Amino acid sequence: xxPATAAPSTDTATxxxxxxxxxxxxYGDFEAVRGISFEVRRGEVLALLGVNGAGKTSALEVxxxxxxxxxxxxxxxxxxPVRDRARVRRELGVxxxxxxxxxxxxxxxxxxxxxxxLSDPRPVExxxxxxxxxxxxxxxxxxxxxxxxxxxxxxxxxxxxxSVVVLDEPTTGLDxxxxxxxxxLVQGLVADGAAVLLTTHHxxxxxxxxxxVAVMRAGQVVLSGTQAEIAETQPATVRFALDAGDPxxxxxxxxxxxxxxxxxxxxxxxxxxxxxxxxxxAAEHGxxxxxxxxxxxxxxxxxxxxxxxxxxxxMEENR
Amino acid sequence: MTxxxxxxxxxxxxxxxxxxxASAETRLFVRNRxxxxxxxxVPVLFVLAVPALGLDGGDLPFGGRLLVIAVGISLVMLTYxxxxxxxxxxxxxxxxxxxxxxxxxxxxxxxxxAAPTVLVTVGQVALIAVGVVAIGEWTAPVDVVLPLVAxxxxxxxxxxxxxxxxxxxxxxESAQITGLPFIIVSTGLSGLFxxxxxxxxxxxxxxxxLPLTPVVELLQLGLAGQTWQGDAVDGSVWAAAGVPLxxxxxxxxxxxxxxxxxxxxxxxx
Numbered sequence: 001x002x003p004a005t006a007a008p009s010t011d012t013a014t015x016x017x018x019x020x021x022x023x024x025x026x027y028g029d030f031e032a033v034r035g036i037s038f039e040v041r042r043g044e045v046l047a048l049l050g051v052n053g054a055g056k057t058s059a060l061e062v063x064x065x066x067x068x069x070x071x072x073x074x075x076x077x078x079x080x081p082v083r084d085r086a087r088v089r090r091e092l093g094v095x096x097x098x099x100x101x102x103x104x105x106x107x108x109x110x111x112x113x114x115x116x117x118l119s120d121p122r123p124v125e126x127x128x129x130x131x132x133x134x135x136x137x138x139x140x141x142x143x144x145x146x147x148x149x150x151x152x153x154x155x156x157x158x159x160x161x162x163s164v165v166v167l168d169e170p171t172t173g174l175d176x177x178x179x180x181x182x183x184x185l186v187q188g189l190v191a192d193g194a195a196v197l198l199t200t201h202h203x204x205x206x207x208x209x210x211x212x213v214a215v216m217r218a219g220q221v222v223l224s225g226t227q228a229e230i231a232e233t234q235p236a237t238v239r240f241a242l243d244a245g246d247p248x249x250x251x252x253x254x255x256x257x258x259x260x261x262x263x264x265x266x267x268x269x270x271x272x273x274x275x276x277x278x279x280x281x282a283a284e285h286g287x288x289x290x291x292x293x294x295x296x297x298x299x300x301x302x303x304x305x306x307x308x309x310x311x312x313x314x315m316e317e318n319r
Numbered sequence: 320m321t322x323x324x325x326x327x328x329x330x331x332x333x334x335x336x337x338x339x340x341a342s343a344e345t346r347l348f349v350r351n352r353x354x355x356x357x358x359x360x361v362p363v364l365f366v367l368a369v370p371a372l373g374l375d376g377g378d379l380p381f382g383g384r385l386l387v388i389a390v391g392i393s394l395v396m397l398t399y400x401x402x403x404x405x406x407x408x409x410x411x412x413x414x415x416x417x418x419x420x421x422x423x424x425x426x427x428x429x430x431x432x433a434a435p436t437v438l439v440t441v442g443q444v445a446l447i448a449v450g451v452v453a454i455g456e457w458t459a460p461v462d463v464v465l466p467l468v469a470x471x472x473x474x475x476x477x478x479x480x481x482x483x484x485x486x487x488x489x490x491x492e493s494a495q496i497t498g499l500p501f502i503i504v505s506t507g508l509s510g511l512f513x514x515x516x517x518x519x520x521x522x523x524x525x526x527x528x529l530p531l532t533p534v535v536e537l538l539q540l541g542l543a544g545q546t547w548q549g550d551a552v553d554g555s556v557w558a559a560a561g562v563p564l565x566x567x568x569x570x571x572x573x574x575x576x577x578x579x580x581x582x583x584x585x586x587x588x
Contacts, residue, residue, distance in 0.1 A: 113339050
């Protein structure tokens with residue numbers, strides 16, 4: 001028998017763990033996923049962001065092998081999740097957005113039964129420790145709190161030592177401490193070389209975990225790239241307030257102005273020179289810029305712009 | 320591409336994987352007192368009440384009649400009805416979808432979920448058989464294989480029809496309604512309580528093609544050498560078994576198709 005830790009061959013190491021190309025999925029006349037493409041490499045977290053109904057879960061169900069693609073291709077470790085199901089499943093850990101477990105089994109019984117269905121399960125004790133449920137091993141699932149149940153679900157997803165992990169809103173309903181713990185768990189998986197695809201609508205979670213982000217709206221990926229790349233699609237903002245009698249600063253060419261009484265907001269893609277100019281002007285004229293704040297474009301800003309429909313697919317134009 | 324990284328220990332056998340989930344399901348079944356009582360005690364009481372109803376069983380000896388009725392009632396009320404509610408309850412609790420994300424295939428999850436119900440069905444039939452022997456009503460069957468084929472085929476068919484029924488059953492409670500047509504028709508027109516020959520001729524002929532009828536026919540043929548019309552078999556029981564065997568096989572094919580089409584893994588959105 002070959003050892004489980006066989007050295008990866010070079011081509012599997014360079015092929016993305018997950019490849020989605022022009023994926024489409026419809027429910028009747030409604031097209032939930034409209035031709036999306038993305039990749040997840042080993043040792044990397046891709047966060048799929050988007051408001052509810054953006055098509056995240058519908059897309060994930062295809063690569064989990066739970067639903068057929070309406071069009072396009074999905075490959076997990078180079079394999080088709082439906083046709084090569086058995087081989088894909090051995091490598092895949094799935095946490096569904098909502099799922100249930102029988103209430104009348106204990107935590108340990110649930111894990112033991114699940115372990116018995118897997119090719120290469122980790123020991124149940126280890127799985128319990130992983131999600132801090134060791135002390136709750138003999139408690140029936142019915143009696144667990146929502147957060148504990150979610151952690152048990154996560155332990156099941158990771159029980160088969162998956163190399164590709166799909167987490168659909170892993171921390172929804174968790175308290176901040178559990179959430180932090182799940183993040184550490186995910187970071188550990190990635191450090192061990194797993195590819196992680198997660199959906200979330202907590203921007204903080206994406207910021208904490210994601211190497212790359214894809215933002216979906218109405219079934220399409222409208223923004224994708226590293227956090228920095230996505231933040232760069234958004235203009236930087238400079239905010240300040242002026243007193244009634246103050247002179248007005250000259251507006252540089254590359255600045256868009258939003259004024260609200262004495263409060264001024266400048267939006268620009270050239271933050272540094274614009275800010276330098278403003279500060280120089282203020283010094284020269286002895287004006288105090290009250291509540292001055294300068295901020296580069298952020299992931300949050302991009303997400304909100306996509307969510308309210310004001311953001312076009314800038315990244316695609318850049319490519 | 321090569322898939323060298325996918326080399327993993329082969330892991331447990333398929334049977335052992337299904338068994339792992341099936342034994343957890345059995346544990347759940349035992350912990351659910353209501354289901355336990357409903358599935359075990361109620362049908363047994365029902366069967367015990369049969370002699371008091373004084374139904375006309377043709378020339379079949381009392382012990383054989385009891386056994387045929389026990390199998391028929393167990394198949395419909397326990398295997399079929401209990402499984403519809405179990406499948407639907409597991410689906411609505413989002414358990415089925417969870418179980419389907421692992422290495423088990425869909426069919427394996429369905430089989431594992433059905434396991435306790437099937438075990439109890441077999442156990443119940445065995446218990447009645449022992450009871451029949453105990454009260455001294457046992458007569459050696461004309462053929463041993465036919466009743467076993469009837470039992471196994473009947474169980475598989477009930478599982479398939481239960482899976483198909485989940486497609487139009489929204490909640491575990493509504494199984495009482497969606498399962499009713501099958502329960503009434505298959506118990507009423509299968510020759511379970513009276514020979515089909517008491518029905519108008521055309522209706523009797525049509526009733527032979529209902530899903531439970533071939534199971535009852537095969538049981539009666541094997542246990543007592545009695546035909547669907549209540550007469551003693553003239554010649555080989557296997558020759559007489561041709562038609563019900565074909566009908567049962569036809570239903571198994573139809574049931575498989577219906578189960579594949581109708582089974583829903585997740586609640587409707």
